[in-house]
Amino acid sequence: MNCNNIQSLAVDFHLQELDKATEESIRLHLSSCDDCKAFYDFTEKSLGQIQSITINESSEEFYEGVMQKLNKKDKRFTIPKFVQIGVAAAMIFIAVFSGSYLGEYGANTIDEGYVEALTNEIMDIDMADNDFDLFKDL
Numbered sequence: 001m002n003c004n005n006i007q008s009l010a011v012d013f014h015l016q017e018l019d020k021a022t023e024e025s026i027r028l029h030l031s032s033c034d035d036c037k038a039f040y041d042f043t044e045k046s047l048g049q050i051q052s053i054t055i056n057e058s059s060e061e062f063y064e065g066v067m068q069k070l071n072k073k074d075k076r077f078t079i080p081k082f083v084q085i086g087v088a089a090a091m092i093f094i095a096v097f098s099g100s101y102l103g104e105y106g107a108n109t110i111d112e113g114y115v116e117a118l119t120n121e122i123m124d125i126d127m128a129d130n131d132f133d134l135f136k137d138l
Contacts (some may be wrong), residue, residue, distance in 0.1 A: 001029055003033060003035060003036050006029050006030070006033070006036045007036060009026060010040050010043040011043060011047065014040075014044055014047055015047075
């Protein structure tokens with residue numbers, strides 16, 4: 001067995017959940033590999049500490065309380081489907097007509113800006129060329 005296999009089986013080895021041949025192979029490897037021996041010692045100490053922790057009465061009450069809350073039926077406030085659909089339809093309606101209005105406003109603003117720029121250009125040409133007066137009849 002290689003080190004990765006030995007380390008992955010450390011917990012099962014400690015809990016004696018392996019067959020005899022595998023346990024013997026691990027013992028042989030641990031006797032010759034310092035890295036795996038250190039890993040196994042750490043695993044053994046960690047598992048020993050975990051197993052030594054006892055649940056006192058307050059922990060049991062806490063656990064029972066948590067489990068009861070988890071088992072209760074989820075009572076969240078939900079909005080009925082017809083209300084959700086109505087709100088979605090209203091939002092779409094508002095978005096369409098707002099977009100239409102803003103588009104028309106933008107188009108008018110662009111047109112006004114274009115007309116103003118064109119008028120200024122014509123006036124500049126008219127003022128620059130004294131022989132040609134576009135506004136002489138006004």
